[in-house]
Amino acid sequence: MVVVGAGECGARAVFELRDAGWTGPITLVGAEDVHPYERPPLSKAVLTGDAAPVPVRDADALREADVEFVAGVAASDIDRDRNELVLADGRRIPYERLLLATGASARRLPLFGVSYLRSQADALALRDRLRPGARVGVIGGGFIGLELAASATARGCAVTVVEAEPRLLSRAVPAEVAAVVADRHEQAGVDVRCGTGVAAVRDRGVLELTTGETLDCDVVVAGVGAVPETALAKNAGLAIDNVENGVRVDDRLRTSDPDIFAAGDCCSFPHPLYGRIRLEAWRNAHDHAVTAARNLLDADEPHTAVPWFWSDQYDLNLQIAGLPDAATSEVVRQRSDGVETRFGLGADGTLLSAAAVGTGNAVAKDVRLAEMLIAARAMPDPASLADPDTALKALLRAAKSTPQPA
Known part of the structure; x- marks a missing residue:
């Protein structure tokens, strides 16, 4: 069994495989040169203090589970004819079944001088810049943007949130819930600008807004969603969902190739209540890992878990x-x-x-x-x-x- 992606979903899946009774070889491939870690604390505890990212499971656990962990090397291709995963350094790893848990990357804006938060390296670099008194411009009023704003405020920064939609969390929660969150940010001193876009980022961190105003910022960071990592699947000829923009899987998380499954942020899947969806959430990554691991071993179980999300701010x-x-x-x-x-x-x-x-x-x-x-x-x-x-x-x-x- 081979798993590509060493985030929450991929790392959980290898242990679920062992728990489900698989005694054969397991290889976990991760592009980052670090052991698997939890991403939710990156925008919270890691930014607000000196905390290190929390491991999903540590190196000892991987060794005890007899998992071969290949870190710091990206997967570049899938040879479906030979059932081999091709790594960027030329190595080939044979697989009986392959799980793609490639996750998603931060959506980038066509603006120069903007930072993003997706990885451990991103969080540690950003934390060093969030010094007391720093003027921080946050582009995006979704979960990540608001958690960034709360963390920067806790570090003594002066924060402005710029959101193009008429309100915060516009696609995530009812308006009344979003209003409570907005009020709490304003009580903390955050300048919340809704219905306002960013036209450009000038030299030295000057944000030019669509209203014509400008904001002087020491740090500009964007949290405007994520893009599923589908290149590996697409290059291998697997079906891609052009609406939800993920690797298209069935309710067993099986791709268009019966030997390849996909799970977590990278895939779109049919849900019995909500139709075809793609989720970017810790819980979904965890739940998908369980379903995918079992189905890699022919359990033939549909994924029906109810989506659940959380956010801590102040x-x-x-x-x-x-x-x-x-x-x-x-x-x-x-x-x-x-x-x-x-x-x-x-x-x-x-x-x-x-x-x-x-x-x-x-x-x-x-x-x-x-x-x-x-x-x-x-x-x-x-x-x-x-x-x-x-x-x-x-x-x-x-x-x-x-x-x-x-």
């Missing part, structure tokens, strides 16, 4: 289960402590999403129960869903006792 914890933009109506549950959970329902009443923001762990339990309700294909009564005196556990019990439609 003292706020934002969590989303499902996909809010799939819903056609909304139900709001407001607890006595003021925390709101916004549930999204489909046209037939099926629960499709839940989003909430609060301090500490205030929202974790409700969103976790909502995730379980979504997985159960629940069609809860909207009035009961809105009533904080009706326990979500009771709705879950009712959903599990209701026969699912064929």
Whole structure:
């Protein structure tokens, strides 16, 4: 078994293969010359302090699992006729089954002088520049951009966020949830500019905005999404999804070649609730690793896990289960402590999403129960869903006792 990509998905997959009973050789290929590490802390704990990136599993664990780890070498081609992976240094690695967990790269802007955050090296280089008093311009008001803004603010920087859309987190959460996040950034002193684009970055970090204004910045960093790494698959003639822009796989995460699977940020896949989607999320990478590893060993299991996302900014914890933009109506549950959970329902009443923001762990339990309700294909009564005196556990019990439609 050969796995390309040593991020969350690829590194988890090699251990899942062992847990599933595979005793043959496993090779893990990573383009970065470091051991597998978690990416979520890069925009948070790694930027705000002196923390090192957290390993997915350390070198000892890889050795104990008898995994050959090839680091610092990119895969350049797949010889499908001979079932061999070709590395950039000319080496060829034979495979019985191949898993592509190549992830995604930061979307680049046609602007000079902009930094990006995707890798350990990016985070460490950026951290050195986020000194107290530094003027930081963040392009993009999505999860990464806002986590960058919060971390830079915590380091004593003066931060401006520039977002082209009318509001922050425009494609990720309901407007009311985004408003809570925006207010918290403004309370922290961040200058939030929505409905504003960046026309150019002049010499010495001067941001020229589409409004005609200019911002003097010591650091300019962009968080404007990611582009799936599909070149290896495309060059090998595998099917590529031209809409979601990922390696196209079926619900078993199998590509158009039955011996090659793809998982994580690099692939688009069919979901029973949301249709064909591509996700950029830690949880999805982890869940895909489990499904892919089992199916590499012919388990023939469909991937049906409910998407889940989180973001920590200041003292706020934002969590989303499902996909809010799939819903056609909304139900709001407001607890006595003021925390709101916004549930999204489909046209037939099926629960499709839940989003909430609060301090500490205030929202974790409700969103976790909502995730379980979504997985159960629940069609809860909207009035009961809105009533904080009706326990979500009771709705879950009712959903599990209701026969699912064929």
